[in-house]
Amino acid sequence: MLPTIFCTGCGIGSVMNFSLRAIHDLNIDMNKTVFVSGIGCSSRVPGYIYSDGLHSLHGRAIPYATGVKLANPELKVIVFTGDGDCGAIGGNHFLHAIRRNVDITVISINNFIYGMTGGQVAPTTPLKSKTTTTPYGNIEYPIDLSMMAKVIGAPYVARWTTAHPVQCISSIKKALQKTGFSFVEVLSPCPTSYGRLNKMGTTLDMTKHFKESTINIKIYEKMLAEGKTTDKMVIGELVDIEKEDFNTKYNKFCGELK
Ligand SMILES: Cc1ncc(C[n+]2csc(CCOP(=O)(O)OP(=O)(O)O)c2C)c(N)n1
Numbered sequence: 540m541l542p543t544i545f546c547t548g549c550g551i552g553s554v555m556n557f558s559l560r561a562i563h564d565l566n567i568d569m570n571k572t573v574f575v576s577g578i579g580c581s582s583r584v585p586g587y588i589y590s591d592g593l594h595s596l597h598g599r600a601i602p603y604a605t606g607v608k609l610a611n612p613e614l615k616v617i618v619f620t621g622d623g624d625c626g627a628i629g630g631n632h633f634l635h636a637i638r639r640n641v642d643i644t645v646i647s648i649n650n651f652i653y654g655m656t657g658g659q660v661a662p663t664t665p666l667k668s669k670t671t672t673t674p675y676g677n678i679e680y681p682i683d684l685s686m687m688a689k690v691i692g693a694p695y696v697a698r699w700t701t702a703h704p705v706q707c708i709s710s711i712k713k714a715l716q717k718t719g720f721s722f723v724e725v726l727s728p729c730p731t732s733y734g735r736l737n738k739m740g741t742t743l744d745m746t747k748h749f750k751e752s753t754i755n756i757k758i759y760e761k762m763l764a765e766g767k768t769t770d771k772m773v774i775g776e777l778v779d780i781e782k783e784d785f786n787t788k789y790n791k792f793c794g795e796l797k
């Protein structure tokens with residue numbers, strides 16, 4: 540096992556494990572793969588992978604990844620990003636890379652908080668949750684990263700939790716094989732900040748909570764058809780469509796100009 544900066548019980552190692560399993564199963568050439576991240580606990584992942592990587596600036600992983608892909612379209616570009624990195628300071632980059640349909644895979648490790656800097660509120664922090672900057676509970680409505688990706692038009696979007704390893708690996712494989720912007724969000728325990736402040740118990744307790752507080756999209760759709768609803772977070776494969784990516788459009792456009 541590698542020595543990492545991750546706290547005992549942190550879910551980031553599991554997400555890294557799922558991602559590497561998917562890459563291994565697909566026999567992806569690591570000599571043609573670049574891992575890109577911003578800043579945060581989750582953004583440390585590329586540093587533990589024996590491959591080319593860019594540990595960039597907080598919130599800026601996606602523009603770096605876009606640059607890599609446009610400069611050398613032969614490369615597979617994989618981003619690891621926290622929910623703060625992706626949805627707060629990097630929120631606009633996230634939206635516009637989806638809009639452009641840049642051919643990159645973004646794996647967002649959502650622990651509902653800013654882990655690395657001591658547990659401040661994030662745009663994904665649920666209402667009423669305690670953080671170091673909302674000690675009496677969060678009053679801001681959270682954003683849903685996967686639903687944002689879906690609405691803006693990402694051709695592949697899936698959300699799972701660290702309690703769903705098999706499904707998560709399968710979705711990461713599909714994301715890696717998709718041409719265009721693919722997004723996999725993984726709900727992951729941060730026992731040190733989020734868990735402790737919200738009295739959620741051990742990582743095992745947090746993992747059980749993920750199972751209880753989420754609902755598979757297939758069951759959710761049946762419920763909707765029956766006129767029922769739920770507060771649970773929808774997980775599963777949320778989008779899987781084909782859509783021309785930026786590089787293909789760009790090459791066609793250049794060809795037309797000649
Ligand atoms: C421009 C800039 N602003 C703020 C910071 C401080 N900072 C570092 S990591 C971080 C948030 C980390 O949260 P998240 O992206 O959700 O990742 P996690 O640590 O939870 O995995 C912040 C605010 C920074 N490094 N650079």
Ligand code: SF4
Pocket residue numbers: 544545546548549550551580581650654655728729730731732
């Ligand atoms: S602070 Fe939270 S997210 Fe960061 S390594 Fe520790 S448990 Fe993981």
